[in-house]
Amino acid sequence: MKYYGHLRRNDSIQKRIMEGKIGGRRGRGRRRQTWLGNIQETSQMKLCEVCEAALDRRRWRTVTAHLGDGMAPS
Numbered sequence: 001m002k003y004y005g006h007l008r009r010n011d012s013i014q015k016r017i018m019e020g021k022i023g024g025r026r027g028r029g030r031r032r033q034t035w036l037g038n039i040q041e042t043s044q045m046k047l048c049e050v051c052e053a054a055l056d057r058r059r060w061r062t063v064t065a066h067l068g069d070g071m072a073p074s
Helices: 002-009 013-019 035-043 047-055 057-065
Strands: none
Touching (some): 002 047, 035 047
């Protein structure tokens, strides 16, 4: 989670890769888990809210500080 906040604040190749979409057909079976999906599920916030929170370092620290105790702010 802290690394996501770091990537979100910087303009780098990792940020472009993380936000990129891959074209093509979807395979059969269960959907693949994505890193952004896991961050969204862990923080219990919408993806747009997570992106905004990651840009504000103080807010991101409060979000990541309360992940272990289930008290993640929304």
